[in-house]
Amino acid sequence: MAPAVLIQNLRKHYGQVEAVQDVSLQVEPGQIFGLLGPNGAGKTTTLRCLCTLTQPDSGKLEVAGVSVLKNPKAARQLLGYVAQEVALDKVLTGRELLQLQAALYHLPLGTIKERIQAMLALLDLEAYADQKTGTYSGGLRKRLDLAAGLLHQPQILVLDEPTVGLDIESRKVIWDFLRQLRDSGTTVLLTSHYLEEIDALADRVAIVDRGKVIAEGTPSQLKDQVGGDRVTLRIREFAPWEEAEKAKLLLQALPFVEDVLINTAQGNSLNLVVASQSEALATIQQALKEVGLPTFGIAQARPSLDDVYLAATGQTLMDAEVAAFSKRDPKAERKQNMR
Amino acid sequence: MTTTPVKPDLSSQSLAGSPILNLDTPGLLSKEFLQETLALARRLFIQLQRRPSTLIAGIIQPLMWLVLFGALFKNIPEGLFGTNQTYGQFLGAGVIVFTAFSGALNAGLPVMFDREFGFLNRLLVAPLASRFSIVLASAIFIATLSLIQTAAIVAVSALLGAGLPGLFGLGIVVSIVLLLVLGVTALSLGLAFALPGHIELIAVIFVTNLPLLFASTALVPLSFMPTWLRVIASLNPLSYAIEPIRYIYLHSDWSLGSIVLQAPWSSVTMGTALLVLLGFDVLALVSVQRLLRRSLA
Ligand SMILES: Nc1ncnc2c1ncn2[C@@H]1O[C@H](COP(=O)(O)OP(=O)(O)OP(=O)(O)O)[C@@H](O)[C@H]1O
Numbered sequence: 001m002a003p004a005v006l007i008q009n010l011r012k013h014y015g016q017v018e019a020v021q022d023v024s025l026q027v028e029p030g031q032i033f034g035l036l037g038p039n040g041a042g043k044t045t046t047l048r049c050l051c052t053l054t055q056p057d058s059g060k061l062e063v064a065g066v067s068v069l070k071n072p073k074a075a076r077q078l079l080g081y082v083a084q085e086v087a088l089d090k091v092l093t094g095r096e097l098l099q100l101q102a103a104l105y106h107l108p109l110g111t112i113k114e115r116i117q118a119m120l121a122l123l124d125l126e127a128y129a130d131q132k133t134g135t136y137s138g139g140l141r142k143r144l145d146l147a148a149g150l151l152h153q154p155q156i157l158v159l160d161e162p163t164v165g166l167d168i169e170s171r172k173v174i175w176d177f178l179r180q181l182r183d184s185g186t187t188v189l190l191t192s193h194y195l196e197e198i199d200a201l202a203d204r205v206a207i208v209d210r211g212k213v214i215a216e217g218t219p220s221q222l223k224d225q226v227g228g229d230r231v232t233l234r235i236r237e238f239a240p241w242e243e244a245e246k247a248k249l250l251l252q253a254l255p256f257v258e259d260v261l262i263n264t265a266q267g268n269s270l271n272l273v274v275a276s277q278s279e280a281l282a283t284i285q286q287a288l289k290e291v292g293l294p295t296f297g298i299a300q301a302r303p304s305l306d307d308v309y310l311a312a313t314g315q316t317l318m319d320a321e322v323a324a325f326s327k328r329d330p331k332a333e334r335k336q337n338m339r
Numbered sequence: 340m341t342t343t344p345v346k347p348d349l350s351s352q353s354l355a356g357s358p359i360l361n362l363d364t365p366g367l368l369s370k371e372f373l374q375e376t377l378a379l380a381r382r383l384f385i386q387l388q389r390r391p392s393t394l395i396a397g398i399i400q401p402l403m404w405l406v407l408f409g410a411l412f413k414n415i416p417e418g419l420f421g422t423n424q425t426y427g428q429f430l431g432a433g434v435i436v437f438t439a440f441s442g443a444l445n446a447g448l449p450v451m452f453d454r455e456f457g458f459l460n461r462l463l464v465a466p467l468a469s470r471f472s473i474v475l476a477s478a479i480f481i482a483t484l485s486l487i488q489t490a491a492i493v494a495v496s497a498l499l500g501a502g503l504p505g506l507f508g509l510g511i512v513v514s515i516v517l518l519l520v521l522g523v524t525a526l527s528l529g530l531a532f533a534l535p536g537h538i539e540l541i542a543v544i545f546v547t548n549l550p551l552l553f554a555s556t557a558l559v560p561l562s563f564m565p566t567w568l569r570v571i572a573s574l575n576p577l578s579y580a581i582e583p584i585r586y587i588y589l590h591s592d593w594s595l596g597s598i599v600l601q602a603p604w605s606s607v608t609m610g611t612a613l614l615v616l617l618g619f620d621v622l623a624l625v626s627v628q629r630l631l632r633r634s635l636a
Pocket residue numbers: 014017018019020037038039040041042043044045046084193328329332333334335336337
């Protein structure tokens with residue numbers, strides 16, 4: 001069977017910005033596939049190319065074996081797309097929006113009413129169906145948008161940050177829903193910059209950074225590849241650089257320490273990769289004490305997806321977000337994304 | 340969001356096992372095209388119904404034109420505007436055409452807002468039979484509005500003593516309004532896709548609207564104008580919509596051969612004027628087609 005989604009060597013630039021430099025990935029039918037990456041990594045651009053909204057510079061795009069670039073109409077039929085920013089017509093009611101959506105996907109007239117009712121029930125929207133969407137809360141808007149994307153029962157559902165801005169309760173409901181959707185055979189491709197979300201949901205994940213896939217696999221594969229345990233050490237709440245350097249040199253010499261990084265964004269805390277062994281923390285604290293350095297905080301953990309990211313890029317996802325945030329011009333992008 | 344557990348019945352939802360895919364997608368004039376066009380037009384009418392202020396203003400405004408302009412020139416000697424007619428009789432045709440024109444000129448605005456707001460993406464990711472349905476839906480909507488406005492103007496003009504053309508004459512009036520609206524709507528939608536944002540679109544509407552009004556025969560006849568303006572007014576499509584309507588209002592014995600406009604280079608008959616409007620539509624549609632195709636492939 002053809003993969004549900006095939007992206008090969010996708011490239012797209014905007015002026016000087018290489019939004020997507022080289023993205024390749026393959027999603028098998030019936031999987032939840034997560035694209036994880038910091039702000040500006042190129043996740044949205046990748047999805048927009050896949051869903052025929054943006055013309056890529058080069059690359060191959062296929063959904064269920066259908067070429068997106070050669071046969072966009074057929075591809076659109078197979079895909080359901082829920083954009084990062086919810087755009088509803090606030091004058092229409094939820095039901096009217098779904099009716100419009102049904103016509104845009106040419107659902108048979110006789111089935112529309114029933115299908116909409118079922119979709120409203122599925123997403124627990126019945127009570128709000130006949131209110132104008134302008135009165136909806138953020139969570140309701142997101143759910144209605146999801147209902148619209150699912151109305152034509154697409155084989156492949158593409159979700160750009162499906163739970164951004166929602167409280168944990170609402171996120172869990174959407175997660176459960178997506179899992180059930182997957183279990184009934186729908187392929188789900190979603191982006192997120194919530195590590196927990198990808199960890200909880202995705203069967204496979206690709207980590208995207210600056211327009212490139214830097215790691216791909218199941219979440220546990222990726223974590224195992226990184227190997228070892230993580231130790232986060234803070235000498236002081238804000239340690240001076242020299243002190244952090246000194247500690248780094250000291251700790252690097254320990255036999256079970258594989259790597260030490262100074263995290264400037266977190267008050268010069270130290271991120272250590274250590275061979276999994278129980279007495280690591282005590283040994284580290286002891287070594288520091290001997291040279292007269294204090295320990296403000298220390299913790300040991302199994303590697304997370306963030307560590308996968310850190311291992312590949314040298315910075316944590318959070319730091320990358322902060323760095324990317326200051327570089328973007330949301331207004332100019334909005335303009336560009338208009339069609 | 341409530342915390343009630345969502346218990347979806349997804350049994351009807353399973354799709355992964357349906358590999359049959361029809362690659363010949365429906366095109367223009369298919370029943371799918373009709374379905375999407377009607378749904379898009381319906382959205383515009385729902386918006387109008389829930390926010391009727393534009394329609395109300397769109398009816399009141401031309402009526403005020405009729406009354407105020409009519410009063411302004413009330414004491415002009417009868418016959419100055421042509422054979423024994425009052426200014427009120429003269430003005431009706433100008434107001435009908437100008438009202439339809441301004442309405443159509445604004446047709447691009449909702450599309451521009453959809454673009455800016457991201458709603459257009461919803462249409463563009465859908466497997467539309469043809470994206471021309473977006474244009475056609477707007478044209479249907481604007482044409483309906485214009486006909487409602489025209490009916491109101493015709494009725495009030497009649498009350499003000501301008502008389503009422505016969506049924507066939509009214510048919511020609513309606514056709515002229517539709518021809519003008521189609522061409523101008525197409526141009527406005529073209530601009531909505533070509534310009535960067537609504538500020539620019541409003542600016543273009545602003546600098547087109549009134550100059551085209553004053554450089555037409557809406558307010559005064561050609562004979563009042565200096566030669567240069569007469570040339571411009573004789574090239575202005577609005578004049579070719581106004582003069583036939585005006586003629587029909589004043590002559591119950593009109594025919595397609597009646598001379599309705601005396602351009603500097605030749606005289607124009609009713610039939611020619613209609614052909615000119617048709618030509619304007621073709622020109623407008625062809626010139627925006629490439630643009631629409633690029634944005635709406
Ligand atoms: N329309 C555009 N015009 C110019 N630059 C753009 C445009 N869209 C995206 N970019 C740039 O391309 C890069 C990738 O953007 P993209 O929106 O794909 O990132 P993302 O991974 O979705 O980020 P986020 O998590 O913030 O949504 C960014 O540097 C962004 O500034």
